[in-house]
Amino acid sequence: MRDGKFITLGIETSCDDTALALLEGPRDTIYDVISSQTADHSPFGGVVPELASRKHQEAFLPLLGALFDGAGMTPAEIDLIAVTAGPGLMGSLLVGVMAAKALTQAWEKPIVGVNHLEGHIFANILAHPRLEPPFLCLIVSGGHTEIVLARGEGKYLLLGATRDDAAGEAYDKAAKALGLGYPGGPVIERLARDGDSGAFDFPIALRDTKDVEFSFSGLKTSLRTTVGRLREERPGDELPVSDICASFQRAVTESLMRKVRLAVKKTKVTRVAVSGGVAANSSLRDALSSEGRNKGWDVFIPSRKYCTDNATMIAAVGYSAFMRGERSDLSLTPDPSWEIWEAAG
Ligand code: KG4
Ligand code: ZN
Numbered sequence: 001m002r003d004g005k006f007i008t009l010g011i012e013t014s015c016d017d018t019a020l021a022l023l024e025g026p027r028d029t030i031y032d033v034i035s036s037q038t039a040d041h042s043p044f045g046g047v048v049p050e051l052a053s054r055k056h057q058e059a060f061l062p063l064l065g066a067l068f069d070g071a072g073m074t075p076a077e078i079d080l081i082a083v084t085a086g087p088g089l090m091g092s093l094l095v096g097v098m099a100a101k102a103l104t105q106a107w108e109k110p111i112v113g114v115n116h117l118e119g120h121i122f123a124n125i126l127a128h129p130r131l132e133p134p135f136l137c138l139i140v141s142g143g144h145t146e147i148v149l150a151r152g153e154g155k156y157l158l159l160g161a162t163r164d165d166a167a168g169e170a171y172d173k174a175a176k177a178l179g180l181g182y183p184g185g186p187v188i189e190r191l192a193r194d195g196d197s198g199a200f201d202f203p204i205a206l207r208d209t210k211d212v213e214f215s216f217s218g219l220k221t222s223l224r225t226t227v228g229r230l231r232e233e234r235p236g237d238e239l240p241v242s243d244i245c246a247s248f249q250r251a252v253t254e255s256l257m258r259k260v261r262l263a264v265k266k267t268k269v270t271r272v273a274v275s276g277g278v279a280a281n282s283s284l285r286d287a288l289s290s291e292g293r294n295k296g297w298d299v300f301i302p303s304r305k306y307c308t309d310n311a312t313m314i315a316a317v318g319y320s321a322f323m324r325g326e327r328s329d330l331s332l333t334p335d336p337s338w339e340i341w342e343a344a345g
Contacts, residue, residue, distance in 0.1 A: 001079060016040075016055075018096075019311035020311050021312040031067060033070065034311075035063050047089070075103075076107075080318060082321075088116055110322065117139055118156070120141065121139070121275060124274075124301075126312065131300050134269050134271070135300070139274075141276030142169055146161040154320070158339075162216060167252055167256060171183070173220045178227065183277070189245075192246040193242075198250075199240065199243035200226060202250075202251035204254050272298070275307060277307060279301065288301065
């Protein structure tokens with residue numbers, strides 16, 4: 001406790017960011033720190049799991065010191081440890097969970113395992129105090145593309161997901177095909193600003209199906225084929241990279257928007273939130289905002305910092321779960337494919 005307020009330490013290591021945060025009560029960030037491994041994975045065009053877990057191990061203790069120093073607090077003041085226990089990369093998750101279990105014993109504080117995707121949903125609840133269930137949430141990250149109906153805290157119905165690649169993965173693979181490094185989303189967004197989004201007609205898979213479902217592998221293949229064709233047709237010429245990026249981005253955004261519209265139509269829920277790394281993308285943010293204005297939806301978009309992986313959202317889920325009576329213990333084990341969705345029907 002600090003000044004009578006409940007303090008949660010959030011720990012996030014599910015992919016390639018080591019992130020720690022101290023949260024006061026349900027939604028006030030005291031301090032947060034993040035150690036990104038982008039530069040380590042960039043030469044490989046994607047996250048290398050073994051490298052990710054080693055980097056988490058190296059980063060963890062210095063980052064924990066920096067967190068408490070920066071906050072001007074001591075571990076004695078915290079009330080709860082919330083740690084991402086899945087889904088994610090096993091080796092990465094293990095580092096956070098093992099560290100959390102060591103700390104829970106050393107500091108004699110309770111521990112609660114948190115689902116990473118629920119964390120992304122909570123990024124919206126953190127940012128928008130007036131966001132009340134039921135609401136739809138489009139989760140778009142490097143590993144996930146899903147639309148869920150949040151019916152209450154801890155109650156999520158999966159309306160649909162991708163059949164193959166995630167939207168963020170599509171950005172990353174497109175960037176790799178264009179030789180732009182990792183992660184792909186931010187660099188494609190930057191280059192797309194100077195491009196013509198109508199220059200190439202990339203496919204929108206499953207555009208008219210009646211199910212909330214996505215597919216991005218055809219788009220990825222189409223981009224690769226286009227790049228190969230251009231290189232063959234114009235050897236020695238520079239690729240029209242900005243036009244390719246803008247057209248690709250348009251196709252991803254339109255694929256996502258079509259199914260958001262369908263989810264609203266099917267559920268009649270018009271509160272629409274978005275989260276995950278791809279929610280940092282301006283084209284998607286703008287499309288959602290303008291659709292919201294046109295259709296009278298209430299659209300919720302977290303600030304960019306809380307779209308990508310962070311530990312504040314993990315602390316917020318941990319706080320909410322703990323207050324509902326949930327507890328983990330030293331038997332907590334990471335689950336790389338942990339699903340929290342209620343069965344449909
Ligand atoms: O949520 P996140 O930080 O990590 C996962 O849980 O996956 O999402 C990372 C993903 C990467 O695929 C990255 O390329 C994408 O989010 N991303 C973006 C942007 N910023 C990050 N995609 C499109 N536009 C962006 N500005
Ligand atoms: Zn994530």
